[in-house]
Amino acid sequence: MIAGLTWLLAFQVLGEVVVRVLDVTVPGPVAGMLLLFVFLRLRRYGDDGSIVRAGTALLRHLQLFFVPAGVGIVVYLAVLRDHALPIAAAVLGSWLIGLVVVGWTAVGLERLLGKPRDDLGAGPHGAGEAA
Amino acid sequence: MRDDLLDLARSPLALLLVTLVGYQAGRWLQARTGGHALAQPVLPAIGAAALAITVLDVDYADYRSATELIAFWLGPATVALAIPLHRQADRLKGFVVPLLVAIVAGAVTSIVTAVLIARALGADEVLEKTLATKAATTPVAIALTQSLGGIPPLAAVFAIGIGIVSAVIAPATLNLLRIRDRRARGLAVGAVSHGIGASRMLREDETEGAFAGLGMGLSALAISLLVPLLALVLF
Numbered sequence: 141m142i143a144g145l146t147w148l149l150a151f152q153v154l155g156e157v158v159v160r161v162l163d164v165t166v167p168g169p170v171a172g173m174l175l176l177f178v179f180l181r182l183r184r185y186g187d188d189g190s191i192v193r194a195g196t197a198l199l200r201h202l203q204l205f206f207v208p209a210g211v212g213i214v215v216y217l218a219v220l221r222d223h224a225l226p227i228a229a230a231v232l233g234s235w236l237i238g239l240v241v242v243g244w245t246a247v248g249l250e251r252l253l254g255k256p257r258d259d260l261g262a263g264p265h266g267a268g269e270a271a
Numbered sequence: 272m273r274d275d276l277l278d279l280a281r282s283p284l285a286l287l288l289v290t291l292v293g294y295q296a297g298r299w300l301q302a303r304t305g306g307h308a309l310a311q312p313v314l315p316a317i318g319a320a321a322l323a324i325t326v327l328d329v330d331y332a333d334y335r336s337a338t339e340l341i342a343f344w345l346g347p348a349t350v351a352l353a354i355p356l357h358r359q360a361d362r363l364k365g366f367v368v369p370l371l372v373a374i375v376a377g378a379v380t381s382i383v384t385a386v387l388i389a390r391a392l393g394a395d396e397v398l399e400k401t402l403a404t405k406a407a408t409t410p411v412a413i414a415l416t417q418s419l420g421g422i423p424p425l426a427a428v429f430a431i432g433i434g435i436v437s438a439v440i441a442p443a444t445l446n447l448l449r450i451r452d453r454r455a456r457g458l459a460v461g462a463v464s465h466g467i468g469a470s471r472m473l474r475e476d477e478t479e480g481a482f483a484g485l486g487m488g489l490s491a492l493a494i495s496l497l498v499p500l501l502a503l504v505l506f
Contacts, residue, residue: 196351210317212422226389231436233385234406239445242458242462245377257454
């Protein structure tokens with residue numbers, strides 16, 4: 141467990157170093173995630189290694205770790221109330237448009253490349269025909 | 272209440288305990304409801320801690336430093352998101368190009384539409400910056416909003432909120448949109464509503480869950496890279 145955590149912290153520090161050296165606004169842990177991903181691919185890292193065990197244990201409780209940030213909402217209740225309409229419309233509208241764009245782009249390109257899939261079953265009209 | 276007991280109630284020890292008890296209560300609720308989408312452990316945890324500091328009259332800054340022990344692990348846990356990405360990388364055959372194009376298009380759309388809709392309805396710039404990151408997974412949204420000059424706790428709330436909405440209505444919406452490839456379904460949900468949406472897709476179907484996880488990870492990367500660039504144009 142400690143070995144795995146050491147690796148995760150090392151990649152986080154490495155990510156912070158890269159972000160500072162390149163002077164980009166990507167968060168350090170995200171750069172660390174990218175570096176760890178490359179490392180895991182290159183090493184063909186197995187499921188029983190210490191990094192996977194420690195990381196999986198952390199990810200199981202990911203929600204706990206952003207509770208302290210989330211509690212900050214008590215400071216901003218007035219902002220939420222005063223801007224309820226723009227916030228709700230931006231969050232929901234942007235979510236829906238994003239879902240449409242990602243879904244239709246992926247499906248459309250699959251069709252262009254000639255590899256469409258219909259996993260839900262096409263019913264009586266025959267399989268394989270994307271609706 | 273006696274003053275020394277009140278001091279104890281406001282101590283880092285007690286505030287940590289309240290946070291953990293709230294989280295455990297949330298986990299219990301999640302198990303009791305069979306993993307209902309609305310039963311996210313983060314909600315009772317935030318509720319319990321927010322109630323405690325309001326009643327005890329503790330400054331948020333003091334609560335924040337008291338719970339640094341918990342918040343610290345957000346960084347290593349974000350790094351660990353590489354693990355599910357790594358484990359799903361083998362499912363990509365024949366889907367790499369659609370996936371990458373869709374993720375980039377989705378990231379641009381999520382950022383730009385959130386900012387423009389908010390602006391059209393009269394939000395100020397700080398709020399727009401806070402909304403820009405809401406499609407990224409919460410730890411990334413928090414970090415990114417910080418570096419952009421938005422309000423990190425609100426970014427956390429937006430990200431969690433949209434995750435829950437998505438967990439409830441995403442499968443039906445995908446059916447309406449006639450998206451029938453499970454890889455595309457998972458990808459779309461993960462890209463716009465990260466971990467909470469992904470956990471719902473995992474309950475629907477293993478492939479959908481795996482691609483939602485992949486969509487979440489790649490989308491977090493794309494949004495991290497694109498937000499600073501788009502910020503130059505948008506703000």
